Amino acid sequence: MSFVTAALPHNQCGSNGLPLTPNSIKVLGLAQKLKTLKHENLCSYVDFKCGRHERIFAVSELYVDNVLDRIMAPSSLTQKEWNEFSLQTAIGVLSGIDYLHCIGLIHLCLEPRNILLTETGVPKLSGYGLHHMTDGGTLLNGPLGLVKYSSPEQILSCCYPEIPNALSCKADVWALCIVLMELLHKEVLWPDVENKSLVKRVLCLCANKSAQKNIEVLCQDFKEKNLLYETDQAIQSIKTILENGLCVNLSKRAMPYQILKQLDKDKSSVPNPTTNGYKIEYNGNTNPLLEMDSDEVWYLWNLAGGDMIAEVLRSVTTTPSVRTMPSFVTLHGDLYGLEPSPENLFNPGFQLLSLDTVESRLEVNSENISLIYPLLELDTSEEVSHESAKLPLLIRENDFDYQVHRIALYKRLLLGYPYLREKLWKESRIDIPPFCRGKVWSGLLDVQGDIEDQYVHIDKDTPIITDRQIAVDVPRCHQYDSMLSSPIAHGKLKRVLKAWLISHPQLTYWQGLDSLCAVFVHLNFNDEPRAWASLSQFIDKYLHKFFLKDNSAIIQEYLLVFSHLLSFHDPMLYCHMTEIGFIPDLYAIPWFLTMFAHVFPLHKIVHLWDTLLLGNSSFPLCIGVAILQQLRGQLLESDFNECILLFSDLPEIDIDGVVKKSIQVFCQSPKSSTFRVHAHYNTLPKTELSETAIPLSELKQEVCCRISADDLIQLAKLTKSSKPRIFVIDIRSSDEFVRGSIPGSYNFPYIT
Amino acid sequence: MASRSSVARANNTNTQGKICQFKLVLLGESAVGKSSLVLRFVKGQFHEYQESTIGAAFLTQTVCLQDITVKFEIWDTAGQERYHSLAPMYYRGAQAAIVVYDITNQDTFTRAKTWVKELQRQASPNIVIALAGNKADLSNKRMVEHDVIAILQEAAAYSEENGLLFMETSAKTAMNVNDIFLAIAEKLPKNEAGVSGNRPTAGVGLAATENRESSGKSCCGS
Numbered sequence: 001m002s003f004v005t006a007a008l009p010h011n012q013c014g015s016n017g018l019p020l021t022p023n024s025i026k027v028l029g030l031a032q033k034l035k036t037l038k039h040e041n042l043c044s045y046v047d048f049k050c051g052r053h054e055r056i057f058a059v060s061e062l063y064v065d066n067v068l069d070r071i072m073a074p075s076s077l078t079q080k081e082w083n084e085f086s087l088q089t090a091i092g093v094l095s096g097i098d099y100l101h102c103i104g105l106i107h108l109c110l111e112p113r114n115i116l117l118t119e120t121g122v123p124k125l126s127g128y129g130l131h132h133m134t135d136g137g138t139l140l141n142g143p144l145g146l147v148k149y150s151s152p153e154q155i156l157s158c159c160y161p162e163i164p165n166a167l168s169c170k171a172d173v174w175a176l177c178i179v180l181m182e183l184l185h186k187e188v189l190w191p192d193v194e195n196k197s198l199v200k201r202v203l204c205l206c207a208n209k210s211a212q213k214n215i216e217v218l219c220q221d222f223k224e225k226n227l228l229y230e231t232d233q234a235i236q237s238i239k240t241i242l243e244n245g246l247c248v249n250l251s252k253r254a255m256p257y258q259i260l261k262q263l264d265k266d267k268s269s270v271p272n273p274t275t276n277g278y279k280i281e282y283n284g285n286t287n288p289l290l291e292m293d294s295d296e297v298w299y300l301w302n303l304a305g306g307d308m309i310a311e312v313l314r315s316v317t318t319t320p321s322v323r324t325m326p327s328f329v330t331l332h333g334d335l336y337g338l339e340p341s342p343e344n345l346f347n348p349g350f351q352l353l354s355l356d357t358v359e360s361r362l363e364v365n366s367e368n369i370s371l372i373y374p375l376l377e378l379d380t381s382e383e384v385s386h387e388s389a390k391l392p393l394l395i396r397e398n399d400f401d402y403q404v405h406r407i408a409l410y411k412r413l414l415l416g417y418p419y420l421r422e423k424l425w426k427e428s429r430i431d432i433p434p435f436c437r438g439k440v441w442s443g444l445l446d447v448q449g450d451i452e453d454q455y456v457h458i459d460k461d462t463p464i465i466t467d468r469q470i471a472v473d474v475p476r477c478h479q480y481d482s483m484l485s486s487p488i489a490h491g492k493l494k495r496v497l498k499a500w501l502i503s504h505p506q507l508t509y510w511q512g513l514d515s516l517c518a519v520f521v522h523l524n525f526n527d528e529p530r531a532w533a534s535l536s537q538f539i540d541k542y543l544h545k546f547f548l549k550d551n552s553a554i555i556q557e558y559l560l561v562f563s564h565l566l567s568f569h570d571p572m573l574y575c576h577m578t579e580i581g582f583i584p585d586l587y588a589i590p591w592f593l594t595m596f597a598h599v600f601p602l603h604k605i606v607h608l609w610d611t612l613l614l615g616n617s618s619f620p621l622c623i624g625v626a627i628l629q630q631l632r633g634q635l636l637e638s639d640f641n642e643c644i645l646l647f648s649d650l651p652e653i654d655i656d657g658v659v660k661k662s663i664q665v666f667c668q669s670p671k672s673s674t675f676r677v678h679a680h681y682n683t684l685p686k687t688e689l690s691e692t693a694i695p696l697s698e699l700k701q702e703v704c705c706r707i708s709a710d711d712l713i714q715l716a717k718l719t720k721s722s723k724p725r726i727f728v729i730d731i732r733s734s735d736e737f738v739r740g741s742i743p744g745s746y747n748f749p750y751i752t
Numbered sequence: 753m754a755s756r757s758s759v760a761r762a763n764n765t766n767t768q769g770k771i772c773q774f775k776l777v778l779l780g781e782s783a784v785g786k787s788s789l790v791l792r793f794v795k796g797q798f799h800e801y802q803e804s805t806i807g808a809a810f811l812t813q814t815v816c817l818q819d820i821t822v823k824f825e826i827w828d829t830a831g832q833e834r835y836h837s838l839a840p841m842y843y844r845g846a847q848a849a850i851v852v853y854d855i856t857n858q859d860t861f862t863r864a865k866t867w868v869k870e871l872q873r874q875a876s877p878n879i880v881i882a883l884a885g886n887k888a889d890l891s892n893k894r895m896v897e898h899d900v901i902a903i904l905q906e907a908a909a910y911s912e913e914n915g916l917l918f919m920e921t922s923a924k925t926a927m928n929v930n931d932i933f934l935a936i937a938e939k940l941p942k943n944e945a946g947v948s949g950n951r952p953t954a955g956v957g958l959a960a961t962e963n964r965e966s967s968g969k970s971c972c973g974s
Contacts, residue, residue, distance in 0.1 A: 472783035479801035589807035644810040
């Protein structure tokens with residue numbers, strides 16, 4: 001399921017202050033879009049990887065049979081059947097090209113070898129992503145496609161690259177016609193002709209005004225010269241295609257959909273080309289693999305220990321490195337005197353990746369049937385106590401069997417969303433499989449409605465005043481990540497940020513918003529609307545009003561509540577930090593403004609947020625306390641300077657530990673202790689016993705949090721007879737205390 | 753790097769010399785290279801994709817003059833205009849400031865001038881201000897040469913007028929990075945009186961919590 005594609009030229013030095021993005025990274029960014037393409041006449045791309053020396057590997061669907069093999073191999077079909085086969089193949093390819101055209105892509109590498117055939121003979125295009133992912137071939141050494149199948153304008157555009165938009169899907173129509181000629185004649189056109197003379201032959205066709213003439217000329221080069229003069233019905237259709245497609249003049253050459261339409265009109269008798277792809281036959285044993293999307297299979301293949309690059313390289317004979325030494329190297333690292341063989345740069349060959357391992361591990365038996373096909377409606381709360389569930393998160397995430405089970409479960413939960421919302425929350429408390437994290441998060445964040453439509457209707461192009469700031473921040477946001485450092489990712493990040501700004505006119509861009517946004521873009525790389533909607537919901541819930549033009553009141557309150565919470569949980573640490581003047585204002589603003597997205601690398605943020613998303617809007621405060629407590633020992637020994645240096649260069653934090661601790665902190669905090677005026681609360685009914693807003697100035701004078709009467713009643717178990725969870729000190733005068741007091745409280749009159 | 757030899761981490765082995773501690777703040781438009789300058793000066797490193805600073809970052813570095821060790825407490829601030837309200841918290845009580853602009857971008861120079869004005873108006877009266885035209889390594893790359901020269905001339909004249917130290921620097925190539933900090937160290941008053949004169953005065957701007965970190969720290973022990 002894979003083939004090696006391209007190696008890229010050596011980088012030159014930077015021109016815009018920042019170093020040039022390596023071409024491989026650009027390609028990876030561009031290629032992501034290809035993963036989303038699905039059409040019955042396309043082999044879907046599954047993944048792209050970058051190996052050593054900027055070599056890009058593409059993983060895609062593969063069918064062993066292809067048109068070239070059919071041309072070369074003896075066939076048992078009659079001529080009439082063969083004609084029909086040729087026509088059906090051409091129609092399939094045309095609809096594939098048409099789909100690509102609708103997406104805005106061109107194939108440009110169409111050749112018999114790239115038209116694969118399924119077992120039922122449905123043509124599937126492969127290699128169609130090359131033009132797009134190499135940015136029209138500019139990121140690749142050498143031209144795209146084989147000369148023989150190149151249309152005249154394609155050859156010319158290689159000579160005159162400055163002409164923009166010279167190429168369209170009409171070039172693919174031309175290529176198809178040449179392939180069709182070969183296919184029909186069951187013979188390869190111009191075998192053993194050198195590239196140089198091939199160029200000449202193709203350009204010679206330009207002299208012919210009409211497609212008819214071109215067809216005639218080309219027919220002369222086949223052994224069987226008169227095939228096209230048969231009156232067979234299929235032949236007539238094939239002629240229609242050729243006559244529309246072999247015009248040198250671009251304005252006369254038809255678009256794929258025009259040809260398809262004409263074929264439809266010409267004969268209604270032609271059997272419907274959409275033979276519905278292929279049907280999977282179950283022969284006795286069910287194979288769960290067949291029910292999975294190719295990207296899921298690929299994910300599992302990797303989990304099962306697959307190493308695609310190693311497998312591909314094993315099949316490639318490499319030149320000993322001593323023979324690939326350049327003869328001259330400049331101080332800047334540019335190499336000269338290297339004779340790269342074209343085969344080394346671009347390798348269209350493929351390497352079949354075996355699914356045996358995955359298949360054997362997925363074999364359905366009575367033991368694992370409930371894991372692969374989980375039943376949700378059975379109330380099996382403590383069921384499936386997978387032994388792996390107790391292992392550390394990182395091991396669980398790499399455990400094949402465990403992930404198979406979790407992914408199967410979440411796939412069903414997501415399909416049943418929002419009906420299964422409760423269950424989704426419950427399962428997320430255990431863990432979230434990385435494979436479906438993006439969707440699960442948007443579910444947890446209550447992203448609903450037609451977000452795609454909303455997103456499309458936001459104007460993300462008109463320049464706004466914040467553009468400059470976004471433009472300087474985006475290229476340095478989480479750039480260690482290869483996906484986020486590609487120009488495509490920068491574009492996505494900018495668009496999602498702008499969409500958010502425009503959909504929230506009362507809020508503004510604060511540095512740090514980029515880090516937040518990056519997490520969602522990274523997770524939903526091919527789904528900007530979901531990234532945008534998730535970001536919006538996330539900010540609304542956890543960072544309510546934080547991005548107001550003037551947010552000082554909100555931040556001040558937040559930081560005060562944070563230090564009160566710290567004093568509640570760790571008075572000793574609080575006192576030490578207050579004593580040395582190490583206030584949260586000096587270190588915690590980036591923490592909370594970005595919900596830690598600015599201080600941790602992405603792989604840690606996702607684990608932290610997996611839990612954060614399950615908590616309420618006060619949960620981040622608990623995470624903050626948990627981080628301080630993890631560094632407690634160091635902080636207690638440090639003075640002001642050492643403390644702040646410690647935070648400038650945050651040491652390795654054990655996120656698993658922080659998560660556990662923060663849950664503990666959260667559970668131990670009275671609900672009202674983290675009350676904030678500016679928080680986004682679901683409008684809970686307020687009683688006179690709930691918490692009340694206290695002016696900021698007053699709050700500043702206090703060292704510890706207040707709790708509401710509600711909480712007091714609950715914690716002291718005043719309504720029940722069980723043991724109270726708090727110790728109440730009554731500071732009123734003893735007279736008042738005697739008159740009436742909370743049961744079990746102690747009286748220490750406050751004397752000024 | 754020859755100039756690095758005079759910059760050393762604080763080891764306190766130098767017992768006979770005086771140790772002076774100064775608070776230094778970096779100000780300037782975002783993405784001009786404030787954090788990069790500090791990182792180069794303190795750690796000798798350079799990251800192409802230096803992440804944006806939110807709020808502020810804090811670092812220290814020690815330089816040795818003839819017989820005095822000068823310890824800089826460096827506050828590296830966020831560049832975005834929105835964070836402006838936080839700035840007084842950092843520059844209050846600072847004895848030195850480096851205002852940074854990007855030599856390839858005229859706007860950042862304009863912004864630098866407003867920072868200088870604000871410092872002259874609101875910061876300690878004896879504050880030593882240095883103007884740094886950063887990204888000098890790009891001088892021949894990004895803009896037409898004479899634009900860069902025009903800014904350079906304007907910056908030099910402006911510094912002269914306002915009594916600022918001025919250098920073109922490059923955090924990438926380390927050009928003039930240590931030199932600008934050394935020049936500031938030279939210019940700072942190192943006698944007891946001079947330093948105490950720099951103690952923070954009454955609060956400006958934000959809330960009461962803010963001058964805690966600077967008071968009692970600008971000491972000059974021996």
